[in-house]
Amino acid sequence: MQKKIIKKLLGKIYYGAKPQICMDVIAWAKKRGLDTIETYPPVLCEVEPYVIEDPLAKSHFDIHYDVLCRPQALVLIKNAIIKDADGLVQLPDGQVCYEGNWHLPYLLENPAYRRYFARKRYLKGNIYSLLSLWSKEFYHWFYDVLPRLEFVLPHLPSDTKFLIQENPHNYQLESLQAYGIDLDRLEIQSNGLDTKVERLWFANPIGVTGMSSAYPLQVVSNRLKRFFKIKDVGIKKHRIYISRKLAGCRRVVNEVVLEPILNEFRFDIIHCEHLSLVEQIQLFANAEAIVGPHGAGMIHMIFAPNNISTAEISPLSASIPPCYAILAKQLGHKFTRLDADLSSDLTLSDMNLEPAKLCDWIKSLS
Incomplete structure (x- = not known):
């Protein structure tokens, strides 16, 4: 019994971190004088007509209203930390990014957000993260990850490498080939790992999962069909x-x-x-x-x-x-x-x- 109590107390300490949350990375970047590149306009008007008559959709729409009002933009952040295979981004000032994790309760309960200690490594050069909540799942890969990549890819340096979870699925590897991203450009991010990145190219999502624009999805579809x-x-x-x-x-x-x-x-x-x-x-x-x-x-x-x-x-x-x-x-x-x-x-x-x-x-x- 005493061992269980000690273990529980240690767990509370180990998972007791509560860093501040940054709800809008692009606003954070602009306050610090970092250059941002707008890559896709806000999707609010493309979503709103389809949620008015559906109470559940309308409730989701209201929760994510601010996110739907923002354009997608790309910013270079030096010395950010990528946490776990869900790809939580911790900014140089210690704040953890909300964007890419879709729903605040998911973020607050995520072990990577609450954990004090983890294995650490450092990656030099230019890095773009393909990670976000559930990004290894088929729907989220095609609805969230590839559209998010589509419009920022032309702005990334040619030597950029891409973070992806352990044991990527064949459909991930095959679809990335259509973007000119082969195995030699991938960096594996595992659970329990904090990766400090010399130069992280961060793009906020286009809208939010389940409420985005059809156009980026059609662009992804057409790219894959051609390839x-x-x-x-x-x-x-x-x-x-x-x-x-x-x-x-x-x-x-x-x-x-x-x-x-x-x-x-x-x-x-x-x-x-x-x-x-x-x-x-x-x-x-x-x-x-x-x-x-x-x-x-x-x-x-x-x-x-x-x-x-x-x-x-x-x-x-x-x-x-x-x-x-x-x-x-x-x-x-x-x-x-x-x-x-x-x-x-x-x-x-x-x-x-x-x-x-x-x-x-x-x-x-x-």
């Missing part, structure tokens, strides 16, 4: 159901009951985990309809042709972020939310979808 030589197959378009059967959460647990309906109406049941990035882009670039449970697979709509039909399966009762509803409408897609029932295991957010709801949506397709 991988994605072809339009013409009139033979795909109807796609994205399965999360292999995922750890938000699965449609009665999927087997839906399969006959999907087969009848010529929907391909796709497990994205089985496809390379090129195969995924090629498939969705020739889609005419996409349906699937709320999850990373729905971000593939950025590769799809204009004006397709999309449907997201998610329980209205679960307060699921409306990111795909906003994105689909920004891209000009027709969007429907198929309300599902939560399964008994609330922790995994698994769900059941009534077959009639899926059938009605499919029959509504033009």
